Amino acid sequence: MEDQRVQWRLLTVNTAPERATRLIGRMVEVLKDQYDIEHVGNCENIDEVLLKVTKYRPNVIFCASMWTPEQANTVFTTAKSVVPDIKTHAVPTGLQVQRGPDAVVEYLVEEVPKLLG
Numbered sequence: 001m002e003d004q005r006v007q008w009r010l011l012t013v014n015t016a017p018e019r020a021t022r023l024i025g026r027m028v029e030v031l032k033d034q035y036d037i038e039h040v041g042n043c044e045n046i047d048e049v050l051l052k053v054t055k056y057r058p059n060v061i062f063c064a065s066m067w068t069p070e071q072a073n074t075v076f077t078t079a080k081s082v083v084p085d086i087k088t089h090a091v092p093t094g095l096q097v098q099r100g101p102d103a104v105v106e107y108l109v110e111e112v113p114k115l116l117g
């Protein structure tokens with residue numbers, strides 16, 4: 001019998017949607033043998049979170065490194081009001097600026113298995 005993997009529907013919160021799509025695509029490629037992850041959309045600002053979580057019903061949401069911990073908490077609280085068991089993760093504030101996109105991809109490849117199990 002074929003292994004039934006969880007279908008992960010990922011929503012990102014990133015003011016640079018093209019970069020989010022590119023970096024998540026790289027992460028998905030590296031992890032494709034372990035996880036079935038679909039990047040269902042991106043919120044360019046915190047005000048879009050409620051609408052897009054309601055629309056896409058993701059089961060995982062990531063905040064990019066431009067958000068402060070307080071802003072990420074607001075995003076996650078909003079997301080959980082719609083999908084209570086959504087998995088959440090915030091990329092450390094400033095990682096993209098300090099170390100660049102490759103560091104973000106490396107970080108996510110290391111952290112996502114801990115999050116998704």
